[in-house]
Structure formats: structure tokens, C-alpha cells
Amino acid sequence: MSYSLDFGWLEGAVGAIARGAAMTVLLIVVTTIAGTVISIAAAAGRRNGPKWLQRAITCYVEVIRNTPFLVQLFFIFFGLPSLGIRLDPIVAAILAMTLNMAAYTTEIVGAGLDAVPRGQREAAAALGLRPRQVFVKIVLPQALKVIFPALTSQIVIMMLESSVVSQIAVSELTYEADMLQARTFRPFETYFVVAMIYLGLSILLRRLLVGIGRRTLSAGVS
Amino acid sequence: MIEFTFWDIARNLIFATRWTVLLSIAAFAGGGIVGVAILLLRISKAKWARRFASGYIALFQGTPLLMQLFLMFFGLPMLGFRIEPWTAAVLGLTFFASAYLAEIWRSGVDALPRGQWDAGASLGLHYLQELRLIILPQAFAITRAPVVGFLVQLIKATALTSIIGFEELLRTSNAINNATFEPFTVYGLVALIFFVLCYPLTQYARSLEARAAAH
Numbered sequence A: 001m002s003y004s005l006d007f008g009w010l011e012g013a014v015g016a017i018a019r020g021a022a023m024t025v026l027l028i029v030v031t032t033i034a035g036t037v038i039s040i041a042a043a044a045g046r047r048n049g050p051k052w053l054q055r056a057i058t059c060y061v062e063v064i065r066n067t068p069f070l071v072q073l074f075f076i077f078f079g080l081p082s083l084g085i086r087l088d089p090i091v092a093a094i095l096a097m098t099l100n101m102a103a104y105t106t107e108i109v110g111a112g113l114d115a116v117p118r119g120q121r122e123a124a125a126a127l128g129l130r131p132r133q134v135f136v137k138i139v140l141p142q143a144l145k146v147i148f149p150a151l152t153s154q155i156v157i158m159m160l161e162s163s164v165v166s167q168i169a170v171s172e173l174t175y176e177a178d179m180l181q182a183r184t185f186r187p188f189e190t191y192f193v194v195a196m197i198y199l200g201l202s203i204l205l206r207r208l209l210v211g212i213g214r215r216t217l218s219a220g221v222s
Numbered sequence B: 001m002i003e004f005t006f007w008d009i010a011r012n013l014i015f016a017t018r019w020t021v022l023l024s025i026a027a028f029a030g031g032g033i034v035g036v037a038i039l040l041l042r043i044s045k046a047k048w049a050r051r052f053a054s055g056y057i058a059l060f061q062g063t064p065l066l067m068q069l070f071l072m073f074f075g076l077p078m079l080g081f082r083i084e085p086w087t088a089a090v091l092g093l094t095f096f097a098s099a100y101l102a103e104i105w106r107s108g109v110d111a112l113p114r115g116q117w118d119a120g121a122s123l124g125l126h127y128l129q130e131l132r133l134i135i136l137p138q139a140f141a142i143t144r145a146p147v148v149g150f151l152v153q154l155i156k157a158t159a160l161t162s163i164i165g166f167e168e169l170l171r172t173s174n175a176i177n178n179a180t181f182e183p184f185t186v187y188g189l190v191a192l193i194f195f196v197l198c199y200p201l202t203q204y205a206r207s208l209e210a211r212a213a214a215h
Helices: A010-048 A051-065 A069-083 A089-115 A118-126 A131-168 A173-184 A187-221 B006-042 B047-062 B065-079 B085-111 B114-122 B127-142 B144-162 B169-180 B183-214
Strands: none
Touching: A010 A051, A010 A089, A010 A131, A010 A173, A010 A187, A051 A089, A051 B183, A069 A089, A069 A131, A069 B144, A069 B169, A069 B183, A089 A131, A118 A131, A131 A173, A131 A187, A131 B065, A173 A187, A173 B065, A187 B047, A187 B065, B006 B047, B006 B085, B006 B144, B006 B169, B006 B183, B047 B085, B065 B085, B065 B144, B085 B127, B085 B144, B114 B127, B127 B144, B144 B169, B144 B183, B169 B183
16 A cells, blocks of 8 residues: 555656557547448448348448447457458558448438438429439538537547557557556556546547537538 | 367357356446446536536546556556456446446436426425435436447447456457467357347347337
8 A cells, every 4th residue: 555656757658648649549530531431321322222232231230339349350350361351450440440430320320311301302302403412412411410419429439449459559549558558567657647638539529520510510501 | 289169169259258248247237336326416416416427427438448447457456455357347347337327317317307306396205205206217217228228338348358357258269269260260259249149139229219219
């Protein structure tokens, strides 16, 4: 019980922590963009695509949503090479994160698409817009506006969950923390500092997304 | 070298699943108890209590579960507790679950009409009786779907305890993989087992949701 906290190592660790945080940010930015695009396509395909495609998308969503992200990550990084697909850790991490997030956001985007009244589509078609224009210009902006809070939460959750990609040696924030605590023998202080950085990142990310959403989506609708 | 047949792998994994199930149950029960306590603080009349509960919830929802588990695993020994992976896993997941459950139940309490409180008060019930007899039963009832949904999250979250050394399904599979070099089969089976655990609950949550929407 004579343990005293020591943060003296922190000064020399700022660089490593900043590098790790930058990698975490990079991962979530790529995942957010790729995941959102995929989920829009998947949600639309699940509603208007051929039967086999609808079934395939449902399968994908259910499998991802009912298995742990860490298992998906291991399957992609360790399992796929036996099929001859060998991925760099960062690529594997981005692939796993994107596939994981897209499964959740497919459901979210789908709920948004369902929330847009039919009349909007009919009115747009009556004005002579082509089906694709109706979707991109009329339906999608309104759907995104409805689901924006849910989408934001999902992105923040994914950012927090990205800490487990340290397990395949992607040098993001948690990985840097693992390396630091092995060097300093100060695991509690190290993980405490890094947990607080995650907390700050999640608050910042949420603010940023809300700001982006306000600026782009309200203009897109009205 | 020992030869592992497919059956050996499957049997070992299914055997290890009981730890995943046990950990899920323990964390859900513990999270429920602590969650009710946090809920009571969150809806209390005292400002400090509401602040504390909000901060608690924000802290656990704003940091990665993996960090929470590490802090539990490395932090408790500093306070003089001897800690095994099992203890750290149960405690870590309990706190994690309590924050989410408290928040879900609070949304249930908020959804109740104001008149429920007033009616309770006019019947002469004091605060705790109101909570126990009127408010909480209804709040629990209308939040059943999200609670079951969270249980699925929690079962999946148990996989992270493999990282702090708790011998559940995923950690066992890592060991088996190291012996067999068949990651495709091993992790495929692990995913299948998790799916079998989670999918019925997901469907159940969906049916609860549909029933709630029909009312």
C-alpha cells in the first residue's frame, strides 16, 4: 500500500502518444468515410436490389452484428492468409473496422431511408428527376438528417473500439500505451493518461461531427 | 506434436464457451445491481448526485472498454488487492455494463408521464415507495428491448477480457490456433459460437421492439 503515482515519464512520451493518437484519428477518418459510403449502398441495395442481393446484405449485417469485433479482426488478419489473402496490419485493421461499422450503419441508414415520406419520392419523380437523382438529391439528404445523431454515436463507438487493433500491432494509441508501459513499468498511469486522451478524442469527435452535420445537412435539405 | 482433428478443436472451443457465458451472466447481474444504484443517483433530486452519475456514465461511455479493463487489472493491485484476470474481467465488465444500463433505464424513467409521479405522491407514497412501486417497474418494462440489445453487446465485449489474460473462448482459441496453425477454422468456429449465443437474443430484442411499437 506504499504505491505512489508517478507521471515523470510523461514528458518523454508525448511524441509516442501523439503519434498513436494520429494513427487512431487516421483509422477512424478512413473508416467513417468508407463505412458511410458502403452503408448507403448496402441500405439502398437492401431495399431496391434483386432478391439475392437483399439476402446477402442481410446475412452480412447479421453476422457482423452478432460476433465480436476482435474475432472479426483476428479472422481477417490471421484467418484470411490461409486463403492466400495476406494483409498489412493497417489494411487489415481498416478493413475490419470498415466492415464492422458498415454493418451497424447499414441498419441506421436504412431506418433513415424508411423515415422519408413516400410523397417526397413521388413529387421528385413528378418533377422529372431520374431515379438516381431522386435518391441522391431528395431522399438521401433527408434520411441523413434524421439519422445524424445515431450515425455520430456509432462513429464514436467505433473510434473507442479501434483500441483493440493494437492486438495485431497497428501502432495506434493503445499500442503506444502498451509499448510505453512495458518501458516505464507504470501501467496504471500510462493507461489512465491514454484513457483520458480517448475521452478527449471522443468528445472532440462528437463536437466536430455535430458541427459538420449542422453545416452540410441543413443546407442540403432546405 | 499432437494432432488436432476438427472435432478436437470444436470440442475445446465449446468447452471454453462456458467461461464466456458465465462471465456474461456475472457481468450482467453485477452491472444490473450497480446500474440501479447509478440510476437512482442519476434521477435523484440532489444536484451532486445527478452530476456524479452523469460523469460516471460519460466516463465509461467515452473511453474504450479495453482501457477500463487495463486500469482494473493494473490499478487494483496498487490499492493492495490481489487480482486475478477473472476478478478484473468481472469488475471491469460490471462497471462498463452499469453505465450503459443506468443510461437505458434513465431513458425509461424519462419517458414516463409526469402524472405517474404526481399520482404516486397523491396516494401518500414517499419517494422510495414511488420508485419501487410505480416508477421503476414501468421504466424496466418499457426498456426491455434495449436491455436485451445491450446484453448482446456485453456478450461480445467479453472477448476483450482475453487480452488481460482471462481464459474465455477467444483466449482458448488463440492457444488452439498456436498449436494447430488453422486460424481460418479456429476463428471461424469462434465467430460461429458467438453468433449462436447472440443471434437468438438479437431476434428476441427485435420481437420485443416490434411488440412495443405495436402498442
